Amino acid sequence: MLSNFVKNTNLKFKKLNSSKIIRTIEAIIEIIFRLFSIYLVYLIFNWLITAVLVKDASNDTLLSLLLLPALYVLRDCGQIIDPCTVEVLQYEDRITVKRGLHPRVNDTLEFVHVENIEIMTTLLGKYFDYATVILYSPGGNVEMPYIKGAEEIVKEIRDKKQELKISDNLQSSNLSFKDTIAETKTKNILFA
Numbered sequence: 001m002l003s004n005f006v007k008n009t010n011l012k013f014k015k016l017n018s019s020k021i022i023r024t025i026e027a028i029i030e031i032i033f034r035l036f037s038i039y040l041v042y043l044i045f046n047w048l049i050t051a052v053l054v055k056d057a058s059n060d061t062l063l064s065l066l067l068l069p070a071l072y073v074l075r076d077c078g079q080i081i082d083p084c085t086v087e088v089l090q091y092e093d094r095i096t097v098k099r100g101l102h103p104r105v106n107d108t109l110e111f112v113h114v115e116n117i118e119i120m121t122t123l124l125g126k127y128f129d130y131a132t133v134i135l136y137s138p139g140g141n142v143e144m145p146y147i148k149g150a151e152e153i154v155k156e157i158r159d160k161k162q163e164l165k166i167s168d169n170l171q172s173s174n175l176s177f178k179d180t181i182a183e184t185k186t187k188n189i190l191f192a
Helices: 021-052 059-085 123-128 150-191
Strands: 006-008 011-016 087-091 094-099 105-110 116-120 130-137 140-148
Touching: 011 140, 021 059, 021 123, 059 094, 059 140, 094 140, 105 140, 116 150, 123 130, 130 150, 140 150
Parallel strands: none
Antiparallel strands: 006 011, 011 087, 087 094, 094 105, 116 130, 130 140
């Protein structure tokens, strides 16, 4: 996959594709479905009150009971714009995610610090091959939302982590061997 890397100011990176249009449509469908569910609850309450209490319910009372849940659903309208603001860059040793309009989030995580990887797929994500990948580390996590081909990306991250871990172990073992030789020479000079 190194052939896909782009050269930019001496840093090699690959821009990962994210699902923008499909995820936006999915977010719109989710919000419409939630609002329709609230309207359905309104109709059920109205029917129950007239059937059980045998009197007409005040529409103002029912509307006031369901206004707060409707506002709560409408508060999540930012999910519609969120997929369009995602930018994920995969470097040779780390991942950087930039997303959001306000606030603009910029997360970076080195592959050697990744402890666990979680993949969350929505219903349309299974069909259109995109998912949200969450990389967990001891200091926090980095969320890569709506990434296309998430399984391949996770495999690449695991492979890179192993490569970096092996090279780090080799470097540390070489340093300790050199330190041991230098220490032995120092002892020989001191005790000679």
